[in-house]
Structures are given as C-alpha cells and as structure tokens.
Amino acid sequence: MNPTSSLASTKPFVRPKQSVSRLAGVTAAFLAISMASTVMADENVNLGVSIPTATHGFTGGIVYWANQAKKDLEKAHPGLKITVKTAANASEQANQLQDLATVTKINSLVIFPFESASLTKPVAQVHDKGVYVTVVDRGLTDTSAQDAYISGDNTAFGKIPAEYLAKALDGKGDIVVLRGIATTLDNERMDAFNSVMKDHPDIKILDAKYGNWNRDDAFKVMQDYLTRFKHIDAVWAADDDMAVGVLKAIEQAKRKDIKIVFGGAGAKGMIKTLMDGSNPMIQANVSYSPHFIYDAIKMTAEARLKGEKLPATDIIPSLLITKESAKQFYFPDSPF
Amino acid sequence: MPPEPTENVRPPSAGGNAAPWRRLHGAGPILGLVILCTLGTLLNHDFATFDNAMNVLTRTAFIGIIAVGMCFVIISGGIDLSVGSMAALIAGCVILLMNKLGNVGFSPVAAVGLGMLCALLIGGSCGFLHGLCITKGQIEPFIVTLGTLGIYRAYLTYFADGGALTLDNTLSDTYSPVYYASLLHIPFPVWVFIAVAAVGGVILNRTAYGRYVQAIGSNEQVARYAAVNVDRVKVLTYVLLGVCVGIATLLYVPRLGSASPTTGLLWELEAIASVIVGGTVLRGGAGSITGTVVGAILLSVIGNLLNLTNLTSVYLNAAVQGFVIIIVAFLQRRRR
Numbered sequence: 001m002n003p004t005s006s007l008a009s010t011k012p013f014v015r016p017k018q019s020v021s022r023l024a025g026v027t028a029a030f031l032a033i034s035m036a037s038t039v040m041a042d043e044n045v046n047l048g049v050s051i052p053t054a055t056h057g058f059t060g061g062i063v064y065w066a067n068q069a070k071k072d073l074e075k076a077h078p079g080l081k082i083t084v085k086t087a088a089n090a091s092e093q094a095n096q097l098q099d100l101a102t103v104t105k106i107n108s109l110v111i112f113p114f115e116s117a118s119l120t121k122p123v124a125q126v127h128d129k130g131v132y133v134t135v136v137d138r139g140l141t142d143t144s145a146q147d148a149y150i151s152g153d154n155t156a157f158g159k160i161p162a163e164y165l166a167k168a169l170d171g172k173g174d175i176v177v178l179r180g181i182a183t184t185l186d187n188e189r190m191d192a193f194n195s196v197m198k199d200h201p202d203i204k205i206l207d208a209k210y211g212n213w214n215r216d217d218a219f220k221v222m223q224d225y226l227t228r229f230k231h232i233d234a235v236w237a238a239d240d241d242m243a244v245g246v247l248k249a250i251e252q253a254k255r256k257d258i259k260i261v262f263g264g265a266g267a268k269g270m271i272k273t274l275m276d277g278s279n280p281m282i283q284a285n286v287s288y289s290p291h292f293i294y295d296a297i298k299m300t301a302e303a304r305l306k307g308e309k310l311p312a313t314d315i316i317p318s319l320l321i322t323k324e325s326a327k328q329f330y331f332p333d334s335p336f
Numbered sequence: 337m338p339p340e341p342t343e344n345v346r347p348p349s350a351g352g353n354a355a356p357w358r359r360l361h362g363a364g365p366i367l368g369l370v371i372l373c374t375l376g377t378l379l380n381h382d383f384a385t386f387d388n389a390m391n392v393l394t395r396t397a398f399i400g401i402i403a404v405g406m407c408f409v410i411i412s413g414g415i416d417l418s419v420g421s422m423a424a425l426i427a428g429c430v431i432l433l434m435n436k437l438g439n440v441g442f443s444p445v446a447a448v449g450l451g452m453l454c455a456l457l458i459g460g461s462c463g464f465l466h467g468l469c470i471t472k473g474q475i476e477p478f479i480v481t482l483g484t485l486g487i488y489r490a491y492l493t494y495f496a497d498g499g500a501l502t503l504d505n506t507l508s509d510t511y512s513p514v515y516y517a518s519l520l521h522i523p524f525p526v527w528v529f530i531a532v533a534a535v536g537g538v539i540l541n542r543t544a545y546g547r548y549v550q551a552i553g554s555n556e557q558v559a560r561y562a563a564v565n566v567d568r569v570k571v572l573t574y575v576l577l578g579v580c581v582g583i584a585t586l587l588y589v590p591r592l593g594s595a596s597p598t599t600g601l602l603w604e605l606e607a608i609a610s611v612i613v614g615g616t617v618l619r620g621g622a623g624s625i626t627g628t629v630v631g632a633i634l635l636s637v638i639g640n641l642l643n644l645t646n647l648t649s650v651y652l653n654a655a656v657q658g659f660v661i662i663i664v665a666f667l668q669r670r671r672r
Binding site: 054055057059060061063064179182207208209210212213214215216219220221223224225227228241244245248252269334335336 | 380382385387388391395493496497498499500502516591592594596597598599601639640643644646650651653
C-alpha cells in the first residue's frame with residue numbers, strides 16, 4: 001500500500017536482534033506481569049490495535065473504524081482499555097508492537113499487518129509474552145503466532161465483478177482492467193477474475209495495467225486505454241478510488257461505448273452514486289469494507305472480556321452491492 | 337529558445353559562441369524525445385495522433401510547470417523536496433475554502449476565483465517560508481524541505497480525515513473548464529504550461545535576476561563579493577517555485593475535483609528528474625528551461641508509451657523509465 005513498505009521489509013528482522021539482550025534481562029519480570037494479567041483477564045482487557053496509517057481512502061477508513069470501535073467499546077465495557085497505533089511502514093509497525101507490549105502492557109492485540117512475511121517474527125514475540133493475537137486481513141506466514149485470523153474475501157472481490165460483468169455483457173465483449181499495486185492481495189483478486197473469465201471465451205480482456213489504487217494514475221491509464229482501444233464494453237476498475245479517475249477519463253473523451261464501470265470496496269461516494277442511480281455506468285459494486293477492523297476489534301474485545309476464544313479463521317464475505325442493497329453499505333460519516 | 341549558456345560567471349557574450357560540442361550535448365534530451373516518439377509511432381499508430389499528443393502534454397503540464405520553478409531553485413544551488421506534498425496541501429486547502437465560500441453564499445464563480453487566488457498565495461508563502469529557513473535560519477535546503485514534505489502531507493491527511501476532500505458539484509462544474517476546456521483545439525493547461533515556460537525562460541536568460549540566480553549557483557562567495565543580495569535572490573527562487581506549484585495545483589484540482597493523501601505523490605522526484613534530464617546540473621550554476629520542458633515531456637511520454645503497448649511485463653514499467661532516464665542523462669553529459 002505504501003510505496004516504501006516493501007523497501008522497509010527487511011528491517012523488522014534487524015530490530016528484534018538488537019533488543020535480544022534487553023529482552024533476556026526483562027523476560028523474567030515480564031513473565032510475572034503477563035501471568036498476572038492473564039489471571040485478571042476476566043475483568044480487564046488491555047487491547048492494542050496496530051494498523052497502517054491513513055495514506056489513501058481505504059486505510060483512512062481503517063483508521064476511522066478502529067477509533068470508532070475504541071469509542072463505542074470503551075463506553076460499553078468499563079474494564080476495557082483500547083490503544084490504537086498507526087504505522088507508516090512495516091518497520092515502524094514492528095517497533096510499535098514492542099512499545100505496545102513493553103510500555104502499554106497489552107494483553108490482547110488486533111493487528112492489520114503491513115506485510116505478512118516481515119511482521120511474522122515481531123508478532124510472534126508479542127504472542128510469546130502471552131498476548132492474545134488477532135490478525136486482520138493479511139495472514140502471517142507462521143500461523144502459530146496468531147490466535148485468530150479475520151479477513152476480507154479477496155477471491156470473491158475478483159470473482160463477483162467477473163460474474164457480474166459476464167452476465168451483464170451476455171458472455172461477449174471487450175473488457176479493460178486496472179490493477180492496484182503489485183501485492184499478493186492484488187494477485188488473488190486478478191486470478192479470481194481471470195478464472196471466471198476462462199469460462200467465457202467470447203469476453204476479451206484487452207489489457208490489465210497498474211493504477212496503484214489511486215485516482216490520478218487510474219485517470220492516465222484509462223486515457224491511454226481509450227486512445228488505444230476503439231471499442232470497450234466494460235471496465236473493471238477494481239477499486240472505487242480508481243473508478244473515480246476512470247469515469248473522469250471517459251467523460252473527457254466523450255466515449256459512449258463503455259456500458260459498465262465496476263469499482264470495488266464500497267467507498268461512500270460510489271455507493272451514493274449507485275443508490276441515486278446518477279451515473280448509468282455505475283450499476284453494481286462489491287463490498288470490502290474497512291468496517292471489518294471494527295468487527296475484529298469488537299469480536300476480540302468481547303471474547304476476551306468473557307474469557308472466550310475466537311474461531312481460528314473468520315472470513316468476512318465480500319458481497320455484491322446492487323442499487324437495492326446499497327443503503328445498508330452507506331456510511332456517510334466514514335471518510336471512505 | 338536556443339540552449340542557454342552554461343558557464344555563467346563568464347560575461348554573457350560567451351554564451352552566444354559556445355563550442356559546437358556543447359550545443360550538441362544540449363540537444364541530448366531533444367534527441368531522446370525524438371527517438372522515443374519515433375519508436376512510439378512504429379509500435380502503435382494511435383501514438384502519433386493529435387489527441388494523444390494533447391493528452392500527454394496536458395498530463396505533463398503539472399510536473400512541467402513545477403519543474404520550471406524547480407529549475408531556478410536547482411540552478412541557484414538549492415533543492416526543494418516538498419513540492420508534491422505542497423501541491424497536495426494547496427489542493428486540499430483550496431477545495432475546503434471553495435466549499436466554504438460556496439456555502440456562505442458566494443456565487444460559484446467568485447468562490448472559484450477566490451480559491452484560485454488563494455492557491456497562489458499559499459504556494460508563495462510556503463516558498464517564502466522555505467527561503468527564510470534556508471537563508472536566515474541557515475538550514476540546508478534538503479533538510480528544510482524534507483521536513484515540510486512530511487508536514488504538508490500530514491496536514492492534508494488530517495484535513496481529509498485520511499479520505500478524500502471533494503469539491504461540491506456546482507463548484508466542480510464551474511471550475512472544470514480550467515482543465516477540460518481548449519483554446520484553438522489546444523487544452524487550457526497546455527497554454528498555461530507554455531506561458532509559464534516562456535516567462536521562466538525570459539526571467540532566467542534576459543533579466544539581471546536570472547543572471548544572479550546562475551551566478552549564485554556557480555559560486556556563492558563570488559556573487560556575494562559582487563554585491564549580489566544573495567539571500568534575497570535565493571528566497572525569491574523558492575517563492576517563484578511555490579507560485580509555480582500553486583499554478584500547477586490550480587490546473588490539477590478541476591481534473592478530478594478532489595484531493596487525497598495520494599495527490600502529488602512523488603511529484604518532487606519527477607520534477608527534479610525533469611530538470612536534471614533536461615541538462616541542468618544538480619550542483620547548480622547552469623541550466624536550461626527548454627531542456628527542463630523537454631525533460632518533463634520525455635518522462636510522461638515513457639509512461640504513455642508503456643500504457644499504449646504491451647512492450648514488457650507491467651512489473652518492469654519502472655525499470656524502463658529508469659533505463660531511459662540514465663541513457664538520456666548520458667547523451668547530455670557535460671565535461672566536468
């Protein structure tokens with residue numbers, strides 16, 4: 001998501017090494033504390049939430065819903081304390097995990113990792129101290145470090161638009177695709193989209209280029225698609241921010257051949273457009289709401305307050321949003 | 337415009353009869369651009385169309401206008417890393433202001449006009465601030481602008497709540513001609529780009545101020561002894577750049593009618609690359625506006641070409657850009 005995150009990916013491995021000696025010295029003290037806190041877990045839950053900082057619409061939504069969860073849940077449960085930390089890259093997130101464990105002394109953690117591989121070790125360290133760990137969205141490479149895993153459904157995120165477009169085009173037509181940023185999550189979506197399209201040989205995917213989940217880049221890519229392809233039936237913009245850029249480019253080129261622009265994730269602006277029917281090209285959407293961080297925090301906090309465990313894996317389904325169902329996906333106060 | 341003189345502590349007349357090899361090297365970026373365009377035409381016939389050329393030039397306008405300002409700063413021996421963030425902040429402030437003015441009863445035209453004026457003011461003041469920190473505060477320009485790079489974008493993210501700031505519909509309709517309208521079939525942003533480049537060329541080559549800028553970059557001590565008011569000239573280069581950023585933002589906002597934390601991301605590097613590819617020396621002292629303009633166009637042609645063809649894997653797009661930059665820089669290298 002953040003252009004620097006991949007560069008930073010090697011750093012978290014360095015950091016734990018530095019702190020090994022410090023850790024060894026303090027471990028004894030910690031064991032005592034963490035044991036004490038597990039005993040008290042029935043009444044007091046000290047929950048840490050570690051999420052990416054708001055760099056674009058979707059992460060903006062994540063930050064908003066995490067803070068919303070803190071507000072709602074702390075009010076409802078007096079024994080609950082929630083600390084929300086945002087990080088700009090993987091290495092900062094790893095440092096914050098250490099701070100949460102040593103300074104804030106959390107006994108439960110909800111983490112939305114920047115990257116799977118580079119945060120597995122840091123999370124495992126926190127987990128070893130007896131902290132209950134819920135991982136959101138991106139699974140760790142070593143699943144023994146997590147107690148529960150809650151994620152959005154990336155396969156459905158690619159599959160639902162593919163099925164919708166195939167049906168709307170009657171199994172025949174030309175589609176251009178915009179991809180996000182080269183990540184496993186983007187690959188999963190693209191693969192799911194392609195595997196549906198395999199069953200529709202008359203639908204041609206003209207090209208799929210990266211728009212970086214960003215309005216400006218999507219605008220440029222779409223302008224060039226419009227120059228290059230004289231006939232396009234539908235666009236899978238794969239993200240509502242990118243759909244904004246795509247729509248502007250189509251409007252500027254005054255092209256009438258494009259029947260559908262399919263975004264994704266259910267940003268409030270696009271949901272509003274869908275609800276009002278104000279743009280004939282916007283006919284459906286697929287949910288991948290940052291709201292799931294709220295659900296994850298709520299589920300973890302409430303389970304821990306009761307001393308219960310969460311199911312090991314919980315996938316929050318991505319659903320097709322149509323004009324009729326749009327209302328229940330519309331959150332006007334959220335920034336996303 | 338001919339390639340400008342390169343060694344400027346010499347009397348001005350020396351520029352006119354520069355050695356022929358120097359002129360040849362000055363043509364490096366133009367040569368690169370011609371080769372790229374020929375290649376583009378061979379690969380895709382749509383590349384050489386008027387519409388595509390206008391798309392590319394309009395797209396280049398933002399970076400190009402900023403690069404003209406950046407050219408002055410770099411020639412004077414400075415650097416500004418904050419321009420992308422500054423553009424984002426200005427875009428955000430302008431949108432907030434226009435929405436507010438629209439709500440309190442200003443006519444759309446008045447609201448947009450005041451907002452545009454404000455963009456130039458904010459840009460100019462940001463530049464003035466940089467100039468003061470650098471001259472009076474004696475802080476390295478790299479550090480000052482690295483600091484403000486973080487500050488500006490963080491404030492935009494804060495104002496936008498991590499999401500996007502969007503211009504109200506009626507204002508957006510009033511404002512959009514600034515980006516989408518054309519005069520004599522040439523889009524408005526291209527006219528502005530031409531005007532800014534022309535004014536920049538005149539200031540750099542035909543005014544005393546332009547000579548001072550080059551003299552300071554060439555040898556600051558000597559310029560000081562020659563009774564040049566070094567601090568004033570330096571501050572003015574940053575103000576000039578700030579105003580250029582303001583102008584670029586004026587054109588950017590009506591395109592999508594929104595600003596988000598991804599607005600202007602990495603513009604600083606694109607602007608600096610345009611200046612350097614265009615033959616300006618990073619350590620200052622000599623440079624050319626023509627080269628800068630060609631450099632900016634060159635960079636966006638690469639992106640356009642990659643979108644119009646399936647030349648390489650999409651994963652390698654950034655690599656192609658990197659190779660071209662290095663090759664062009666080689667073509668226009670100077671003897672040290």
